[in-house]
Every structure is written in structure tokens, then in C-alpha cells.
Amino acid sequence: MFVSSLLAIGLAPLLASAAPSWSVGPTTDYATKASTKTCSVLDYDGVADGKTDIGPAISSAWDDCKEGGVVYIPSGEYALGSWVTLTGGKSTAIRMDGTIYRTGEDGGNMIFIEHTSDFELFSSNSKGAVQGYGYEFHKDGSLSGPRILRLYEVTDFSVHDLILVDAPAFHFSMDTCSNGEVYNMAIRGGDSGGLDGIDVWSNDIWIHDVEVTNKDECVTVKSPSKSILVENIYCNWSGGCAMGSLSTDVDISDITYRNIYTWSSNQMYMIKSNGGSGSVSDVTLENFIGHGNAYSLDIDQAWSSMSTVSGDGVQLNNITISNWKGTEANGAERGPIKVNCAPGAPCTDITIEDFAMWTEEGDYQTYVCNSAYGSGECLKEESGDVTSYSTTVTVSTAPTGYSAASMDADLATAFGTDSEIPIPTIPTSFYPGATPFSALAAKASSA
Ligand SMILES: *[C@@H]1O[C@H](CO)[C@@H](O)[C@H](O)[C@H]1NC(C)=O
Numbered sequence: 057m058f059v060s061s062l063l064a065i066g067l068a069p070l071l072a073s074a075a076p077s078w079s080v081g082p083t084t085d086y087a088t089k090a091s092t093k094t095c096s097v098l099d100y101d102g103v104a105d106g107k108t109d110i111g112p113a114i115s116s117a118w119d120d121c122k123e124g125g126v127v128y129i130p131s132g133e134y135a136l137g138s139w140v141t142l143t144g145g146k147s148t149a150i151r152m153d154g155t156i157y158r159t160g161e162d163g164g165n166m167i168f169i170e171h172t173s174d175f176e177l178f179s180s181n182s183k184g185a186v187q188g189y190g191y192e193f194h195k196d197g198s199l200s201g202p203r204i205l206r207l208y209e210v211t212d213f214s215v216h217d218l219i220l221v222d223a224p225a226f227h228f229s230m231d232t233c234s235n236g237e238v239y240n241m242a243i244r245g246g247d248s249g250g251l252d253g254i255d256v257w258s259n260d261i262w263i264h265d266v267e268v269t270n271k272d273e274c275v276t277v278k279s280p281s282k283s284i285l286v287e288n289i290y291c292n293w294s295g296g297c298a299m300g301s302l303s304t305d306v307d308i309s310d311i312t313y314r315n316i317y318t319w320s321s322n323q324m325y326m327i328k329s330n331g332g333s334g335s336v337s338d339v340t341l342e343n344f345i346g347h348g349n350a351y352s353l354d355i356d357q358a359w360s361s362m363s364t365v366s367g368d369g370v371q372l373n374n375i376t377i378s379n380w381k382g383t384e385a386n387g388a389e390r391g392p393i394k395v396n397c398a399p400g401a402p403c404t405d406i407t408i409e410d411f412a413m414w415t416e417e418g419d420y421q422t423y424v425c426n427s428a429y430g431s432g433e434c435l436k437e438e439s440g441d442v443t444s445y446s447t448t449v450t451v452s453t454a455p456t457g458y459s460a461a462s463m464d465a466d467l468a469t470a471f472g473t474d475s476e477i478p479i480p481t482i483p484t485s486f487y488p489g490a491t492p493f494s495a496l497a498a499k500a501s502s503a
């Protein structure tokens with residue numbers, strides 16, 4: 057079981073960590089699937105020569121093994137020239153131990169899995185990777201290439217021990233899925249907006265022990281979503297984790313982010329909208345460490361990078377921000393607390409507790425609360441009517457206990473967008489003092 061203590065490095069209170077209360081993952085184990093049937097791409101005219109399009113072989117292997125079995129992509133180098141849509145799987149797995157290099161140029165999704173249940177996508181040597189060579193698009197200023205991986209209407213599944221590199225567009229999105237577990241992944245993209253790490257709009261999903269490098273979404277929840285647990289995440293130079301952009305009829309509830317380490321990102325957590333309607337409720341953001349980020353806590357319901365949509369604003373209710381430590385880049389320019397709620401839909405029941413961050417530059421920082429009700433820091437206590445208001449508090453003394461551990465291997469220089477990005481290995485630590493929930497598959501299988 058996962059036991060952790062941040063007390064060892066002086067970060068009280070005790071670091072809570074737990075698996076979700078709902079079920080996740082495939083319902084049939086891998087060994088049972090493998091003993092039913094294995095379809096190696098090499099038996100479907102696939103060639104590991106780095107040149108022959110592996111797309112048709114993956115599709116043929118899927119057709120033969122999608123109803124009970126394993127599609128096997130052995131170690132080796134493969135070219136993906138045509139995209140694959142894998143549909144209608146039941147009790148199946150894809151074991152991807154090789155490296156797939158993008159050679160095709162279409163938009164869309166390089167690997168698209170849909171209408172599938174009891175499914176596992178993983179690499180048994182923890183080295184399976186997709187190299188998207190996004191820089192070939194980005195160096196000319198284009199973000200119009202494909203996403204690497206998309207799951208749509210997939211239930212009872214896991215995706216793990218995979219490496220996704222340099223997506224031409226997004227790296228991994230999960231849309232309308234349920235009961236899924238995503239873990240032990242490294243995602244490394246170019247230093248630009250539009251190259252999201254993981255985007256999820258789904259129910260009952262557990263995402264843990266993931267590293268993201270890019271300059272847009274690290275792990276982001278979109279609407280509609282319910283019951284999402286995100287923990288042990290290392291945004292190792294990124295845009296940072298977020299919720300949004302939120303528009304109309306937003307429906308998000310029961311979201312927890314826990315043990316989130318963010319380095320050199322746009323923010324540690326952002327909830328972003330501009331106008332709109334619907335609600336976000338029952339959100340916990342706990343145990344966050346940040347260093348070198350522009351924003352830290354950034355709730356912005358008048359987000360200027362988004363055009364205004366109709367409605368008084370998304371109603372945010374019952375959001376707890378707890379145990380945030382570390383430093384922000386420049387607290388006078390962008391203070392560590394910004395809770396800018398819509399005047400037409402003030403936020404309610406917001407709690408900020410055990411929050412201690414300090415500025416890396418200068419000697420003061422600001423906390424901004426606009427139309428935000430609840431308790432802690434610049435929030436206004438709720439008594440009677442909630443109306444719009446604005447407060448900025450200037451803090452000139454470092455809060456007690458702000459200092460927090462750094463990860464040993466924070467990325468020092470961005471990868472940029474105009475040259476090849478090397479394929480990383482999957483790390484075995486994603487948050488200071490927290491042990492990953494599962495050993496890497498490579499380690500587990502050799503143990
Ligand atoms: C507030 O949200 C938390 C989860 O973040 C939940 O446990 C709690 O029951 C909610 N409170 C109310 C009053 O709904």
C-alpha cells in the first residue's frame with residue numbers, strides 16, 4: 057500500500073494519498089487475454105524497419121484480437137504513415153514494446169481507440185514510445201498536425217508505461233470514457249501553446265504518476281466530468297494543470313488533484329472561463345509544490361485569452377485549496393493567489409488553508425480576490441447576500457513554512473519547437489516524498 061510521509065522533509069501535515077473509491081482498469085487480467093490469443097503485428101505484414109507503414113498491420117492484428125486477445129507490437133522501430141482507428145474492442149490489450157515514429161502527415165489522431173471495454177494499452181518494458189516529430193510542423197509555425205492518442209467511449213481500461221513525444225497537436229485526450237486508470241507515463245512536447253499533455257472529460261478516472269513537459273495543459277479536466285482523481289503529477293516545465301476552458305452548461309464535480317509538483321509553468325492550477333454557465337463543484341486541490349511558475353493559484357473567470365461566451369459566469373462552489381508550498385517567479389507581477397470570480401456569479405464556499413508561497417523576485421506579493429466567498433486569505437466570509445467585490449492584499453513578509461523541496465531533475469532549458477525532441481525514460485518519482493502507486497511494468501515483470 058502507498059504510505060508516504062512528507063514530515064521527513066519538513067512538510068507537515070502528513071501527505072494523504074489514496075486510490076479512488078470507484079473501480080478502474082480492465083476487468084480481465086493481461087495473462088488471461090494473452091493466453092486466449094496473441095496477434096503480433098509481425099504476423100500481419102508488419103516490419104520493424106522504421107520505414108514500412110505499420111498502420112495496416114496494427115489494424116489487421118486488432119481485427120483478429122479485439123474480442124479477447126492481445127495485439128503485440130514487439131521491441132523495434134516502426135513507422136506510422138497512416139493513422140489507425142481501433143473500434144469495438146472487448147476484453148483486449150495492446151502491448152506496445154516498440155517505438156513508433158510518425159511518417160504520415162494527416163491531421164486527426166494517430167492512434168484512436170473507441171467503443172471499447174475491458175482494455176489495456178501498455179508497454180511491458182516501459183519503453184514503448186510514440187515519437188510524433190511535431191517539430192516538423194512547429195518549425196514552420198503550424199499546429200495543424202495530428203494528436204498522438206485519443207480514447208473515446210472506452211470503459212474499464214488502463215493506459216500505462218508509455219512515452220509520448222513531440223505531438224504535432226495534443227498528446228493524449230480521453231473523451232466520454234469511464235472507469236479508467238492512467239499511470240507511469242512520460243509526455244514530452246515542444247515549448248508552445250496548443251501541445252496539451254493530458255486532457256480528460258470523462259467519469260471515474262484515476263490519473264497518477266505522470267510527467268509532462270510542454271508549454272500548455274499538463275493534466276487538465278474539461279466539461280463534462282465527474283469523479284476524477286489526479287495525483288503524483290510532475291509538470292516538469294509545462295503550461296501547468298487546469299480546468300477549462302469552461303464555456304456554457306458546464307457540468308464538473310468531484311475532482312481531486314493531490315501531490316502536484318509544478319516547475320517553470322504558466323501556473324500551478326488554473327480554472328479558466330470568460331462568461332458562460334453551469335457549475336463546477338466539490339473540488340479539492342491539495343499538496344501542491346511550485347517553483348518558478350508565473351501564476352500559482354489562478355481562478356480567472358474573465359480570462360482574456362478566451363473570447364467571452366454568453367452567460368453570467370460558471371458557478372464555482374465548494375473548492376478547497378490546501379497545503380500549497382513553494383515559490384512563484386514574481387509575486388508583485390503575478391501574486392500566488394488570484395481568485396477572480398464572475399461578478400454575475402460569485403464563487404461560494406471556497407477554502408484556502410495552509411497556503412504558504414513566497415516570491416523569487418522582489419520583496420512583496422499580492423493576493424487578489426474578486427467576488428469570491430469562503431474562508432482564508434483574501435476571501436470574504438459569506439453572510440447573507442453574495443455580491444461582487446474586489447480586494448487586493450499586499451504581503452511583504454514571507455509566510456512561515458513556504459520553503460518546499462525541489463525535484464532533482466527539473467528541466468533547465470526548454471526543448472523549443474524547431475528541432476527533434478529526444479525520447480525520455482519514464483521517471484520513478486513524480487512528487488517529492490511520494491512513492492508511485494505501481495512499479496514500472498519493466499521492473500514488475502523482471503521481479
Ligand atoms: C465539498 O467537496 C468535498 C470534496 O471536495 C466533499 O467531500 C464535501 O462533501 C463537499 N461539501 C458539500 C457541502 O457538498
Ligand SMILES: *[C@@H]1O[C@H](CO)[C@@H](O)[C@H](O)[C@H]1NC(C)=O
Nearest residue numbers: 267292463465466467480483
Ligand atoms: C525533467 O525534464 C528533464 C528534461 O526532460 C529531464 O532531464 C529530467 O530527468 C526530468 N526530470 C525527471 C524527474 O524526470
